[in-house]
Amino acid sequence: MQAFGMTKIERRNKKSGILTVLLLLLITLFVGSVILSHAEDKDSKSAGTRTIVIDPGHGGHDTGVQGPDGSIEKELSLNFAQILAKELKPDYEVVFTRNGDYQVALTRRASVANHHGADMFISIHTGGGYQYQMNTWSVFYYQKTDLRLGENRLKAVAPDNNEDSRLNWNHVQLRHQKQSRALAGCMKNQLAGNPEIREVALTGAVLRVLEGLDMPAIIIETGYLTNPKTEKRLKDIAFLTDVAKSIKMGVDIYLTR
Ligand SMILES: [Zn+2]
Numbered sequence: 149m150q151a152f153g154m155t156k157i158e159r160r161n162k163k164s165g166i167l168t169v170l171l172l173l174l175i176t177l178f179v180g181s182v183i184l185s186h187a188e189d190k191d192s193k194s195a196g197t198r199t200i201v202i203d204p205g206h207g208g209h210d211t212g213v214q215g216p217d218g219s220i221e222k223e224l225s226l227n228f229a230q231i232l233a234k235e236l237k238p239d240y241e242v243v244f245t246r247n248g249d250y251q252v253a254l255t256r257r258a259s260v261a262n263h264h265g266a267d268m269f270i271s272i273h274t275g276g277g278y279q280y281q282m283n284t285w286s287v288f289y290y291q292k293t294d295l296r297l298g299e300n301r302l303k304a305v306a307p308d309n310n311e312d313s314r315l316n317w318n319h320v321q322l323r324h325q326k327q328s329r330a331l332a333g334c335m336k337n338q339l340a341g342n343p344e345i346r347e348v349a350l351t352g353a354v355l356r357v358l359e360g361l362d363m364p365a366i367i368i369e370t371g372y373l374t375n376p377k378t379e380k381r382l383k384d385i386a387f388l389t390d391v392a393k394s395i396k397m398g399v400d401i402y403l404t405r
Contacts, residue, residue, distance in 0.1 A: 198268070198403060199241045201261040203357075204229040205273035205367075208251030213276030213372075215379035222249065224382050225272045228370065228392070231385070232272070235392040236399065258360035268331065268399065269365035271357055274373040274382065283378050284347045286369040287335045289328040290321040290359055291352025320362045325352075327364040331402045335366060338398040342391060344381070345371070364402075368395065 204226040206212035212221025226249070233242045243264050245257040261269045275286065321328070332350055340348045358365045370391070371378040381387050 197241050198239075199243060199264050199266040200236055200399065201243045201245060201264065201266040201269045202229045202233055202236075203245040203257050203261075203269060203271040205271060207246050207249055210251055213274055213374065215373040215382075216280070216376050217379050219373060219379050219383065221274045221276070221373055224274060224370075224373065228382070228388055229272050231388045232270075232392040232395055235389070235396040239396075240399070254357050255360065257357065261365075262360070262362045266363050267403070269358075269361050269363055270395070270399075271365070271367040273367055273369045274378075275369045275371060276374045277372050278374070280375055282372045283375045284349050285339055285345050285371050286349045286351055286367075287332040287339070288351050288353060288355055288358075288367040288369065289332040290325060290355055290361075290365065291329070292319070292322060292325075292354060319359050321359045321365060324362070324364050328358075328366060330405070331364045331398075332366045334402040334405075335368065335395065335398040338394040338401070339368075339391070342394055344387065345391070 204222070206222035206225060208222075210222065212225070214220050226246070229244065233244070236242050243260065243266065245260050246252045257271075275282075275284070329352060332352075336348045336350045339345050355367065357367065370382060373379055373382065
């Protein structure tokens with residue numbers, strides 16, 4: 149059987165050589181698959197459980213803006229936050245800064261979001277003005293510029309109290325300014341696509357509710373509650389669900405850019 153050009157010993161050597169190669173291959177495959185499965189775990193975790201913090205504005209004694217028919221901002225913001233959470237929950241982990249009618253300091257709102265290592269912070273407010281016809285929707289992001297909102301306007305967005313002034317030392321949001329602006333832009337585009345929302349302003353400003361947040365963060369102001377038509381719309385579940393879907397789309401687009 150010399151035709152195959154191999155002696156019995158050579159064949160045995162070759163056989164054990166093949167076995168060694170097979171064994172090494174198996175070990176490599178096993179170690180590789182363990183490493184890979186760990187990596188997959190990590191990937192699926194970060195992709196599947198992005199955390200969105202929803203911050204319903206005001207609460208407790210701090211009622212926010214009041215509408216001509218008696219609606220108050222703190223109730224509408226919580227109601228809308230819950231509708232928004234329903235839309236987000238199938239795809240994201242949702243954390244509330246408050247889930248009832250009680251006061252929450254701005255520092256507390258920021259620390260809840262930072263503690264959860266949230267991927268995004270969305271604060272919900274309504275605007276208020278002295279003219280009934282005013283009805284602009286706004287998306288705010290933190291921007292350290294000379295542009296400051298009027299004092300009344302600033303109070304509506306971020307109520308003043310002594311405890312909150314402790315946030316002033318911390319401008320951690322500055323390092324997310326670019327991302328927050330991008331997020332605000334995605335949100336503005338989605339909201340402006342809603343035929344019932346005529347105008348959406350994109351505004352960068354020094355907003356104390358945002359400055360301590362260590363993640364992309366925005367405030368959505370759902371029109372002016374002082375406008376009678378808006379007041380009615382902000383109690384319309386179908387309309388609010390529609391808006392929540394637009395915001396969910398804005399979140400999706402921002403996170404998958
Ligand atoms: Zn407000």
